[in-house]
Amino acid sequence: MSEVIEQGVEALNAKLDGEGFDGTAKFVIEDEGAIVLDGEGARAGDDDVEVTLTASAETFRGMMEGNVNPTMAFMSGQLKIDGDMSLAMKLAAVLS
Numbered sequence: 001m002s003e004v005i006e007q008g009v010e011a012l013n014a015k016l017d018g019e020g021f022d023g024t025a026k027f028v029i030e031d032e033g034a035i036v037l038d039g040e041g042a043r044a045g046d047d048d049v050e051v052t053l054t055a056s057a058e059t060f061r062g063m064m065e066g067n068v069n070p071t072m073a074f075m076s077g078q079l080k081i082d083g084d085m086s087l088a089m090k091l092a093a094v095l096s
């Protein structure tokens with residue numbers, strides 16, 4: 001597992017604050033791998049999910065650090081979303 005994925009799992013679990021995610025989502029980090037979020041929290045994986053968010057490692061890191069707004073990243077094409085947009089909005093609220 002890449003360092004970016006390991007750090008992403010830790011950061012997402014910290015943002016979820018011990019709570020799971022109400023739904024299933026996946027972050028695909030280009031050239032690194034994928035992170036799945038569900039009722040159990042965040043983990044490395046590539047399961048089938050309700051919404052998939054794809055970004056570069058730089059954009060993903062920026063979102064985790066709070067330097068990149070997920071909505072703005074989507075609007076500017078840095079973040080691609082495939083699937084349930086309402087779940088993507090819920091996830092954006094978790095990241096803020």
